Amino acid sequence: MPFASIRYLLLATAFASLPAAAVDLEKGKEINGTCAACHGEFGGGGKKGEYPRIAGQQVKHLESQLKSFRARTRVNIPMFPYTQERELSDEDIKDVSAYLAGIELPTKMPEFKGHEDALTRLQMVEKVMIIPRAEGDIEQGGKLYQKQCASCHGKAGKGRGMFPMLVGQYTNYLKRQVDLFLKADRPHDEEGTVGVLNGLKEKDIQDILAYLTSIQEPKE
Template sequence: MALRKWWWGAVAGLVAMPLGAVEMEGGKAAGKEINGTCAACHGEFGAGGKKGEYPRIAGQQVKYIESQLRSFRARTRVNIPMFPYTQERELPDEDIKEVAAYLAQIELPTKMPTFTGNEDALTRLQMVEKVMIVPRAEGDVDAGGALYQKKCASCHGKAGKGRGMFPMLVGQYTNYLKRQVDLYLKGDRPHDDDGTTGVLNTLQEKDVNDILAYLTTLQEPKE
């Protein structure tokens, strides 16, 4: 009898819920399950490694996540640790879409939470673990800001949040960004439509450091 009541309660809940909401919740659940594999390196909430050894993927642009996972799978972007997890038998296109959508909607606060006193220990721990504050990087912030708005904002957005196929930069680990810039400059990763030459090749090392310093000032606590 108890099982029957539970079953009809569940059915009633689904009937009462709009179809779009059911699909959204189903997709979120699927994306969360797929992310279980990613969490081994990028963390449960997609915050990445504490020292930038693994990038933050939470809140990243959907199209960018999809494109990079497909690039890993096709080996057009070479990353040995990612290879076994992105082969088609492990990560088909549908799974790529699901996990990208799930990761994109994760918000990581940039200040410590205020507890109400009603949370249990696990909830408090999770609230603290989701906080991500990128330390300020050294550099000329004013010069970096001017360079960023001139050279980078047209693709990555004025606030560094990315758009479409261009990734979010704000809230990303400085060490990780610097490592990717070095790969672009060496030609190991194409940066833009010009292939191994482009905007980054017009910058000096100090310019890059100033831009990275500027990006660390764009974090704003979420109220």
């Protein structure tokens, strides 16, 4: 092998072995101060699902959506000034996405030990996020979910890579996004405008949503 090729190979190997740039969680927390105006301090979203839960969401999904908002490939009026006027850099997006992905929201009320001050107790309660049980056939919804959705969103609905977490998300928000997908106002993972969701009946979708509200796992 020529010397130049060996040198190139060594350089490429060296760069490939370099650790990825570390995220700045403190900076991410600072950036989240803007997000909190709609999504809440802990990323729980709007109480009626007008704003989605972003806490604990898949980091790659958060990054991809923020970049889509910034590029206007996913049109969202409230997000436009946030991503444009602030001029979020790729580094900013990584930092805030990592910070949000690391927030855990318990699904049952806390048990106080007796040593917490009033503010700590209030924050513990505010972080609790329990999605009300949605109407529908949970058993049928579970079968449909595992067959149609689990390969991308995970068997427990917690997402995978670019695919978002669905469990613990507001039912109203999920239903609204499904409607946008079906109207082709928001792209799904498939090419074109027809995909998995188009093959489901309205009752099927409602049953899946009901199933998702039944598998919230409390964190000890």
